[in-house]
Amino acid sequence: MRVIIIGAGQVGSSIAADLDETHEVVVIDCDPERVDELNYSLDVLALHGDGTSVDTLEEADVERADMVIASTDDDETNIVACATAKAISNAFTIARVKNTEYLRTWQRSEKAFGIDFMVCTNLLAAESIVRVVGLPAARDVDPFAGGQVQMAEFEVDEESPVANQTVSEADRFDSLTFAAILRDGEVTIPRGDSVIGPGDRVVVIGSPKSVQGFASSVSPDEPPGTAEEVVIVGGSEIGYHVARLLEERGFKPRLIEHDAERARELAEMLPGTIVMESDATDVDFLEREYIGDADLLVSALDSDEKNLLVSLLAARLGVERTVAVIDTTPYVDLFEAVGVDVGVSPREVVAEEITRFTREGGAENVALIESDKAEVLEIEVDAESVLAGKPIRESVATLPEGVVIGAITRRREFITPRGDTVIEPGDHVVVFVDSCVIDDVTPNL
Amino acid sequence: MKLRVDYRASLRLVGTVLKYLAVPLCFPLVVALYYGESVLPFVVTMAVTVLVGTGLERLADDPDIGAREGFLMVALTWLAVTIVGAIPFLIEAHGIPFVASPIHPESTLGNPVNALFETMSGFTTTGATVLGDISFDSHTRGIMMWRQLTQWLGGMGIVVLAVAILPELSVGGAQLMDAEAPGPGIEKLTPRIAETARALWGAYLGLTVLEIVLLYGLNVTGHAQNMGVYNAIAHGLTTMPTGGFSPEARSIEAFSAAAQWVVIPFMVAAGTNFALFWHVLTGDPKRLFRDTEFKSYLGVIGVVSAILAGILFLGDGLMSVAPAGETYDQLYLEGIRTAIIGNVEPAVRQSVFQVVSIVTTTGYASIDFNAWSAPAQYVLLFAMFIGGSGGSTGGAVKIVRWYVIVKSLRRELFTTAHPEAVRPVRLAGRAVDERAIRGIYAFTLLYLVLFFVSTGLLHLDAARIGFDVSILETMSAVAATLGNVGPGFGVVGPMGSYLDFSNGSKLYMVLLMWVGRLEILPVLVIFTPEYWRR
Numbered sequence: 001m002r003v004i005i006i007g008a009g010q011v012g013s014s015i016a017a018d019l020d021e022t023h024e025v026v027v028i029d030c031d032p033e034r035v036d037e038l039n040y041s042l043d044v045l046a047l048h049g050d051g052t053s054v055d056t057l058e059e060a061d062v063e064r065a066d067m068v069i070a071s072t073d074d075d076e077t078n079i080v081a082c083a084t085a086k087a088i089s090n091a092f093t094i095a096r097v098k099n100t101e102y103l104r105t106w107q108r109s110e111k112a113f114g115i116d117f118m119v120c121t122n123l124l125a126a127e128s129i130v131r132v133v134g135l136p137a138a139r140d141v142d143p144f145a146g147g148q149v150q151m152a153e154f155e156v157d158e159e160s161p162v163a164n165q166t167v168s169e170a171d172r173f174d175s176l177t178f179a180a181i182l183r184d185g186e187v188t189i190p191r192g193d194s195v196i197g198p199g200d201r202v203v204v205i206g207s208p209k210s211v212q213g214f215a216s217s218v219s220p221d222e223p224p225g226t227a228e229e230v231v232i233v234g235g236s237e238i239g240y241h242v243a244r245l246l247e248e249r250g251f252k253p254r255l256i257e258h259d260a261e262r263a264r265e266l267a268e269m270l271p272g273t274i275v276m277e278s279d280a281t282d283v284d285f286l287e288r289e290y291i292g293d294a295d296l297l298v299s300a301l302d303s304d305e306k307n308l309l310v311s312l313l314a315a316r317l318g319v320e321r322t323v324a325v326i327d328t329t330p331y332v333d334l335f336e337a338v339g340v341d342v343g344v345s346p347r348e349v350v351a352e353e354i355t356r357f358t359r360e361g362g363a364e365n366v367a368l369i370e371s372d373k374a375e376v377l378e379i380e381v382d383a384e385s386v387l388a389g390k391p392i393r394e395s396v397a398t399l400p401e402g403v404v405i406g407a408i409t410r411r412r413e414f415i416t417p418r419g420d421t422v423i424e425p426g427d428h429v430v431v432f433v434d435s436c437v438i439d440d441v442t443p444n445l
Numbered sequence: 446m447k448l449r450v451d452y453r454a455s456l457r458l459v460g461t462v463l464k465y466l467a468v469p470l471c472f473p474l475v476v477a478l479y480y481g482e483s484v485l486p487f488v489v490t491m492a493v494t495v496l497v498g499t500g501l502e503r504l505a506d507d508p509d510i511g512a513r514e515g516f517l518m519v520a521l522t523w524l525a526v527t528i529v530g531a532i533p534f535l536i537e538a539h540g541i542p543f544v545a546s547p548i549h550p551e552s553t554l555g556n557p558v559n560a561l562f563e564t565m566s567g568f569t570t571t572g573a574t575v576l577g578d579i580s581f582d583s584h585t586r587g588i589m590m591w592r593q594l595t596q597w598l599g600g601m602g603i604v605v606l607a608v609a610i611l612p613e614l615s616v617g618g619a620q621l622m623d624a625e626a627p628g629p630g631i632e633k634l635t636p637r638i639a640e641t642a643r644a645l646w647g648a649y650l651g652l653t654v655l656e657i658v659l660l661y662g663l664n665v666t667g668h669a670q671n672m673g674v675y676n677a678i679a680h681g682l683t684t685m686p687t688g689g690f691s692p693e694a695r696s697i698e699a700f701s702a703a704a705q706w707v708v709i710p711f712m713v714a715a716g717t718n719f720a721l722f723w724h725v726l727t728g729d730p731k732r733l734f735r736d737t738e739f740k741s742y743l744g745v746i747g748v749v750s751a752i753l754a755g756i757l758f759l760g761d762g763l764m765s766v767a768p769a770g771e772t773y774d775q776l777y778l779e780g781i782r783t784a785i786i787g788n789v790e791p792a793v794r795q796s797v798f799q800v801v802s803i804v805t806t807t808g809y810a811s812i813d814f815n816a817w818s819a820p821a822q823y824v825l826l827f828a829m830f831i832g833g834s835g836g837s838t839g840g841a842v843k844i845v846r847w848y849v850i851v852k853s854l855r856r857e858l859f860t861t862a863h864p865e866a867v868r869p870v871r872l873a874g875r876a877v878d879e880r881a882i883r884g885i886y887a888f889t890l891l892y893l894v895l896f897f898v899s900t901g902l903l904h905l906d907a908a909r910i911g912f913d914v915s916i917l918e919t920m921s922a923v924a925a926t927l928g929n930v931g932p933g934f935g936v937v938g939p940m941g942s943y944l945d946f947s948n949g950s951k952l953y954m955v956l957l958m959w960v961g962r963l964e965i966l967p968v969l970v971i972f973t974p975e976y977w978r979r
């Protein structure tokens with residue numbers, strides 16, 4: 001497939017890096033230095049130019065392209081680039097936007113702007129933050145098969161009752177599959193007698209109810225889903241969407257915003273949220289409002305450093321768990337190491353979403369584990385798939401190590417995969433795949 | 446000093462409205478013809494409206510209406526139609542020298558102050574009366590029909606009507622309607638203001654016709670003996686504007702229980718925001734029950750009626766002996782007691798009727814509530830301040846303002862505990878602009894200040910002329926005129942009249958009705974020097 005990526009920022013480069021081995025990738029950027037750098041670091045063709053101009057797109061041979069991904073930091077540029085590409089080619093166009101208004105317009109008529117798929121950075125980031133709420137100890141939660149299946153990544157600390165248990169001891173849930181154990185950055189596919197050590201992270205796939213159940217067995221002190229006290233710091237677009245999505249789920253979050261006008265605007269848009277106008281580093285204020293009693297604090301300010309500061313301050317005041325929005329993707333690991341419980345990078349989330357469209361084999365949905373150590377894919381099984389018409393025991397034997405069938409849905413019904421389960425064409429299968437084997441495996445599924 | 450307000454433009458438009466007042470005057474004229482009465486009062490008035498109107502129209506060629514001119518035009522229109530509208534009453538009592546002799550020389554409306562009071566009370570849909578004798582013995586049917594028609598014209602608003610049908614008012618029409626329409630702000634239903642005005646008047650006309658048909662239907666089917674065509678039309682014309690002028694001395698008490706039950710829903714409708722009817726008719730009926738104001742309005746009526754019904758049912762709200770100085774027929778009091786105490790239907794009907802009538806500021810009575818005791822009367826005095834919905838024909842403070850006040854006070858309590866909290870006041874999910882909240886506070890405060898100051902002034906003036914009224918009676922008289930409710934308690938009760946006040950007091954109450962109908966600020970503003978300055 002020939003893919004043109006417009007904008008070689010963090011999102012564009014990360015998608016390019018993900019695709020360069022298997023696809024013909026052309027990257028367009030208006031910064032000549034970045035173009036130079038890309039030409040050396042990745043196996044792609046990087047062009048210098050304006051992605052919204054017909055000349056540049058023709059230079060990139062857009063007529064032959066199968067897909068155009070506009071991923072600059074500017075919404076309007078991305079929209080115009082897609083529309084231009086659509087006007088002179090038949091490529092599938094994907095645009096990244098920040099403003100949800102554009103997303104709403106596009107959702108109304110999926111022909112709007114000549115865009116075939118639109119991803120909204122702020123909304124996706126907010127959604128991934130909100131998924132973590134209600135699942136204590138969860139570092140990442142992703143829905144699959146229209147919400148019927150959940151993938152969750154948990155950190156097991158020393159006090160957890162699950163620590164030092166074997167997988168078969170820990171697995172007390174019918175519709176739950178242990179997909180992987182992550183230890184020191186290494187992915188292992190667990191067997192019944194594998195021991196879950198303290199500090200490990202486990203990836204489980206199952207029905208939302210069983211994932212919730214497992215969450216409470218990882219940390220029984222905090223029953224999941226109970227009226228959690230959530231404080232959001234920063235009324236950015238992400239902060240706003242987090243509050244809005246929590247409201248939809250029946251929470252009554254508190255949101256702290258220091259700009260008076262923005263605070264008023266947010267208070268008008270969010271009837272179920274208590275908006276407070278203050279500086280989140282004002283310790284007197286935080287104590288007066290008992291912010292330390294909160295179960296979860298989301299810091300969504302516009303600077304990574306401030307988010308780190310606020311998270312650390314909150315943790316010191318006694319907040320159970322902190323989630324920080326981190327713009328600079330490489331900081332995520334660092335921030336999590338120094339004390340932020342969950343770091344969410346909007347750019348990474350978007351890159352993940354776009355990657356799902358570029359997968360061969362028709363993956364419906366993709367989640368990346370530990371940035372790129374492994375992937376969880378949702379696949380609609382067709383008759384040609386190696387999985388179709390066979391019991392799982394047989395089909396897995398033909399696949400390399402590092403593949404776990406996590407869950408199956410058939411006509412929107414959840415089916416727990418067992419050795420003798422026969423997968424039928426049309427079923428949706430959620431699979432965990434180690435990155436080392438992903439390129440061998442996905443074309444066959 | 447050069448004035449910035451283009452008063453000529455305002456006066457010109459007042460002239461236009463006045464000129465067209467000749468058209469509705471045809472209706473009582475036809476009534477007079479039908480009953481073989483003199484048509485002179487109406488013919489002369491029509492001549493005056495056309496002459497004065499066209500005269501004023503010559504003041505300016507191409508009126509340009511801004512916000513300031515709008516206030517002036519609306520305030521003056523109401524004053525002008527009141528002055529001209531009083532002419533038929535005066536002619537009835539005095540005749541025309543050398544041309545025609547008086548028809549009913551004994552009419553109390555022969556006093557120009559009384560005539561002015563009655564007309565202002567009519568146009569502002571107050572329903573307070575200075576008629577000495579409400580009967581066809583001392584007034585012609587034509588004159589009485591004019592009295593009722595003034596209420597109908599004033600209900601949805603003369604200016605709104607003018608905007609609806611006069612193309613010269615379409616530019617600047619929104620300013621005019623905003624100055625006149627009850628409640629904070631107007632809701633444009635259609636892009637063109639004239640169409641919005643027509644939609645509102647259409648709903649108003651439709652409901653009026655429906656009520657007339659139903660009331661007359663009761664008569665035809667034998668459920669309301671004395672509800673003939675005249676009475677059906679008269680009550681249709683005075684219910685929908687929340688007016689309350691009944692041609693019957695006993696008001697709605699003169700009719701059967703069935704007729705009373707029919708009037709209740711129309712009073713409720715009259716106190717509802719008419720924009721909602723427009724939404725219902727244009728295919729969004731659910732909107733009615735999603736509307737916060739409408740729900741609170743029904744809720745308030747329900748709660749207050751239930752309290753009152755309880756008091757009446759148990760007998761605590763009814764007098765057993767007339768207080769000293771009152772001349773109640775003991776038999777009448779006994780009759781009411783036996784009819785209501787322990788009987789559900791009369792207790793419920795009487796309380797719902799009176800509460801709806803007072804809350805919507807209609808001012809009809811299905812019973813002489815002077816025969817109620819203090820607890821029941823205080824409930825009604827309280828209800829006089831509630832008012833109907835914004836955008837309705839009802840007067841007083843209005844539910845929407847109370848709602849916003851209560852919510853913003855609750856907000857104050859919250860922010861006292863959490864000083865950093867930012868909490869907009871929400872009305873049906875939408876945040877209310879802080880400036881609008883300030884306007885609502887200012888209006889309500891002014892309303893209450895006017896109420897207390899006026900009570901004091903009227904009470905002093907009554908003492909000056911030796912007119913014996915209690916403070917409750919004076920309070921009710923002020924609340925009833927300022928809120929355009931109509932009847933109060935005691936001497937100004939539903940079967941009484943405002944006749945015995947001094948001319949000065951009555952003129953003051955004319956001002957109260959005028960200010961109350963236009964919701965204070967648009968009238969008061971033209972008395973400030975800042976308004977006239979550049």
